[in-house]
Amino acid sequence: MTTAREVAYDVISAVRTSDAYANLLLPREIVRAGLTPGDAALATELTYGTLRRMGTYDAIIASAAGRPAVEIDPPVLDALRLGAHQVLATRVPAHAAVNETVELARQAAGRKITGFANAVMRRITERDEAAWLTRVEGKARSDDERLSIRFAHPVWVIRALRRALAAEDRADELHDLLAADNAAPQVTMTALPGLAEIPADAVRTTQSPIGFRLGGGDPERTVTASAGRIRVQDEGSQLAALALSRALPVRDGERWLDLCAAPGGKTAVLAAEAHANGAVLEANELSPARARLVRQSVAGVPGEVPVSEEDGRSRAGKGRYDRILVDAPCTGLGALRRRPESRWRKTPSDVPELSALQAELLAAAVEALAPGGIVAYVTCSPHLAETAGVVAEVERQFEGRIAQLDARAVVASVSVSPIDLPAQTDGSGRAQLWPHRHGTDAMSITLLQRT
Ligand SMILES: C[S@@+](CC[C@H](N)C(=O)[O-])C[C@H]1O[C@@H](n2cnc3c(N)ncnc32)[C@H](O)[C@@H]1O
Incomplete structure (x- = not known):
C-alpha cells in the first residue's frame, strides 16, 4: 500500500526528474494509490508545501549537512526536503518524520545513505523553523538573498515583484505578497452568469459578483452536478x-x-x-x-x-x-x-x-x-x-x-x-x-x- 508520504515523494521526484507539473500529476497519483480523503489532503499539503518552500529547506539542509545542497545525491535531497517540511511546518511528530525520511532515502539510494540521512534529520529537529531561519539568513550576502531564503522565492522573482508593487507605490507590501505566495489558495468557484445560481449555503466572494466558496463538501461534485455551469475558477x-x-x-x-x-x-x-x-x-x-x-x-x-x-x-x-x-x-x-x-x-x-x-x-x-x-x-x-x-x-x-x-x-x-x-x-x-x-x-x- 502506498502512503501519503510516498505519493508526495514520488511527485516531488517526478517534478525534478521529468519536469512534471505537481498540480496535474498529484491528483492522478492520489487516485492510483487509492488514498483516503484525509491521506489525499496530507499528500497534497506535503507535496505543495515542500515544493513551494524548497529554497528555504535547501538552505537549512545544507547547514545541517555541512555541505551545499547541490552536493547531496538528488533522490536523497528530495527525501530530506520532504522531511524538513514535515518537521518544520507540519504537526507530523518529529520521530515519525525522521524515520520515514530515512526509509525513503534508503529506498532511493541504498543502506549506505541511512546514517547520513538520519544525522541530517536529527540535526534539523534540534531547532524550530524560526531558529533555523535566523541561522541560515545570517549567511545571506544581501537583503534580497535574505528574503529569498526566508520566503523561498528566487532573488530575480523577488526583484520583479518589488518593482511591480513599486509601480503602484506599494513596495512596502512585498513581505505580505511573498508570504501569500506560500499559502494554499482557497478554492473559489464561479456560477456562470445567467446559467447557474450560487448555492444558497455558499459564501459569496466579496469582489467577483459571480464567485463563491463552498462552506464544505467536494467542489468537483458541485461542478459535475451543474453540468459545467458551475466551475472552479480564481x-x-x-x-x-x-x-x-x-x-x-x-x-x-x-x-x-x-x-x-x-x-x-x-x-x-x-x-x-x-x-x-x-x-x-x-x-x-x-x-x-x-x-x-x-x-x-x-x-x-x-x-x-x-x-x-x-x-x-x-x-x-x-x-x-x-x-x-x-x-x-x-x-x-x-x-x-x-x-x-x-x-x-x-x-x-x-x-x-x-x-x-x-x-x-x-x-x-x-x-x-x-x-x-x-x-x-x-x-x-x-x-x-x-x-x-x-x-x-x-x-x-x-x-x-x-x-x-x-x-x-x-x-x-x-x-x-x-x-x-x-x-x-x-x-x-x-x-x-x-x-x-x-x-x-x-x-x-x-x-x-x-x-
Ligand atoms: C494563460 S493561458 C490562457 C488561460 C485561459 N484564458 C483561461 O482562463 O483558462 C495562455 C494560453 O495561450 C496558449 N498559447 C501559447 N501561444 C499561443 C499562440 N501563439 N497563439 C494562441 N495561443 C497560444 C497556451 O497554450 C495557453 O493555453
Whole structure:
C-alpha cells in the first residue's frame, strides 16, 4: 500500500526528474494509490508545501549537512526536503518524520545513505523553523538573498515583484505578497452568469459578483452536478473576464474572440456573458490538446462556440471583432500559490521571449478590432516587462489609433465591494490584482479601445 508520504515523494521526484507539473500529476497519483480523503489532503499539503518552500529547506539542509545542497545525491535531497517540511511546518511528530525520511532515502539510494540521512534529520529537529531561519539568513550576502531564503522565492522573482508593487507605490507590501505566495489558495468557484445560481449555503466572494466558496463538501461534485455551469475558477480570472464583457454595454450581435483560450475558464464566463447579451463568441487555442479543454469548458453554455487551433498572431486577423480577450502565455509569476514548483523552474531569460510573443499577440488583436472595439490584455504575471512594457510597446505601434480605458474603474464597477486598486505611477489605466491584497492570483488587466 502506498502512503501519503510516498505519493508526495514520488511527485516531488517526478517534478525534478521529468519536469512534471505537481498540480496535474498529484491528483492522478492520489487516485492510483487509492488514498483516503484525509491521506489525499496530507499528500497534497506535503507535496505543495515542500515544493513551494524548497529554497528555504535547501538552505537549512545544507547547514545541517555541512555541505551545499547541490552536493547531496538528488533522490536523497528530495527525501530530506520532504522531511524538513514535515518537521518544520507540519504537526507530523518529529520521530515519525525522521524515520520515514530515512526509509525513503534508503529506498532511493541504498543502506549506505541511512546514517547520513538520519544525522541530517536529527540535526534539523534540534531547532524550530524560526531558529533555523535566523541561522541560515545570517549567511545571506544581501537583503534580497535574505528574503529569498526566508520566503523561498528566487532573488530575480523577488526583484520583479518589488518593482511591480513599486509601480503602484506599494513596495512596502512585498513581505505580505511573498508570504501569500506560500499559502494554499482557497478554492473559489464561479456560477456562470445567467446559467447557474450560487448555492444558497455558499459564501459569496466579496469582489467577483459571480464567485463563491463552498462552506464544505467536494467542489468537483458541485461542478459535475451543474453540468459545467458551475466551475472552479480564481476570483481574479472571473474579474478579468467580466472586465472585458462589462467594460461597455453590449450591442446586439457583437462578435467576440478569446484568442489564447485554454483551458477555457475565462472562455466559459465570456460565453455565458455573450449568450445573455446577444453577442457571439469564438475561441482559439494554439495547442490542439488544450483546445479540447476549451470545448469542454463551454459545453454547458447554450449555443455554439467554435474553437480554432491556430497561432493567435495569424488567427486574430481572420475576423473583425468588437471584443477580444488576449489572456497571453506568460511566466505565471502571479500564480505561484497554485503551481508550487514553477518559481524554481522559470528563469529571467523566459521574460524577453514571452514578452515579445505577448506584444505580437496583442498587436494582432488590436489590428483585428472593429472601430470602437476593445481588447483586454491579461496576464497572470505582474512582471512589468509582461504587463506595462508590452502595453507601452503596442501603444507606440498603434499611436493615435488606440486609447487605453480605465481598467481600474471598470474592475471597481464590476466588484461587489470597494476594491483597493491604486493608480499606476506610469499614469496608465492598468488594474493589478494581488494574492495578499485581493486573495486572487496576481492578474494584470489592461483595456485598449480602437478609436
Ligand atoms: C494563460 S493561458 C490562457 C488561460 C485561459 N484564458 C483561461 O482562463 O483558462 C495562455 C494560453 O495561450 C496558449 N498559447 C501559447 N501561444 C499561443 C499562440 N501563439 N497563439 C494562441 N495561443 C497560444 C497556451 O497554450 C495557453 O493555453
